[in-house]
Amino acid sequence: MKVLVPVKRVIDYNVKARVKADQTGVDLANVKMSMNPFCEIAVEEAVRLKEKGAATEVVAVSVGPTQAQETLRTALAMGADRAILIQTDQDLEPLAVAKVLKAVIAEEGPQVVLMGKQAIDGDNNATGQMLAALLDWPQAAFASEVVIEGGKAKVTREVDGGLQTLNVDLPAVVTADLRLNEPRYASLPNIMKAKKKPLDVKELGSLGVDTAPRLKVVKVTEPPKRSAGIKVETAADLVSNLKTAGVL
Template sequence: MKALVAVKRVVDANVKVRVKPDNSGVDLTNVKMSINPFCEIAVEEAVRLKEKGIVSEIVVVSVGAKEAQEQIRSSMALGADRGILVETADELGALEVAKILKGVVAQEQPQLILLGKQAIDDDSNQVGQMLAALLGVGQATFASEVKVEGEKVQVTREIDGGLQTIELNLPAIITTDLRLNEPRYAALPNIMKARKKPLDTKSPADYGVATGSKLKTLKVEAPAERQAGVQVKSVDELVDKLKNEAKVI
């Protein structure tokens, strides 16, 4: 069984994001970049399935700038077998990325497609669902447990009311949640081996996708700083502040 895992290059989760002075976007100058944490969980799950003998090959794909090769190599160091970079300098929306991934799936013919449930930079939570719709295959989002048995996969997913377990026919798309697993650290020998693993570079045009998102970022602002709280002496004073100052009632 072949598994395809999509990963995204994002600002490291431990880095404090800085907004550009002109509010046109996020300042990436000298900023540490990493694999999106949810995507890293997807890679880890694919590697665990390979260790169990269920998956025979793991292909990692990323869509973005040339620098995303770094995140693909990191995925290979974790256990992926080869990588594909669909290189583009354009800012793409979720639908464009899903269309590119559809083309990759058509060429690679994986039985299992794993994605992080969302990226921590845009939080769109759309690519997995869009890809499932474009391919016409089953999907299981927010996965906290994955069990593959023959030509079916059982996925326990987190919903508002608790946990829901569903069964899908393969091929299927799964988007991973935080509680699915804890990604491992790459050992130095594996990091060295990852440098020699095959990595193909493609373009969106290779999959018949025109670049250029229909969405445009107008303005990016840093969140407002939290104000210090105040103590009140009575319920009446609390209600007065909520009504006249906070204006929430």
């Protein structure tokens, strides 16, 4: 069984994002970039499925600039077998990414697409669902546990009332939540081995996919700064202040 894992190159989660002076977007110049944390969880889960014998091949794919090869090498160092880069300098919208992934899936023929539920830059949480709709595949979003056997994926996910278990037929799209696993660190020997693993680079235009933007960014601004808090002497003062603020 082949597992396809889309990964995205984003600003490192430890870095504070800065808005461009002209408010057209986020400043990416001289900023540390890394793999999206949810994508990292998806890669880890795919590698674990292979280690359990449920999967035979793990293929990582990314849609982005040349530098995204570094992100794919990280996936290879974690245990992915192959990597594919769909190279483009465009900042694609979720629908466009889903269309590109659909074209890749048509060539690769995976039985499972395992991906992060969202990217921490756009926070859209839409690509997985859009991809499932385009493919007309079953989907299981926000997975906190994945078991694959007998041509089905048993996915447990957190809902408001507790836990929900879904049994979906393969092929299917599964999106990973934060509690699915704890990603491993890529060891130095595996990083060296990853340099020899195959990484295929294709130009976006070669796929013949319509990636024209449908959304327009009007303005990007930083959130307002939080006002300083106050100290109170007694619990009665705390209750009084909360009532004044309209909280109680």
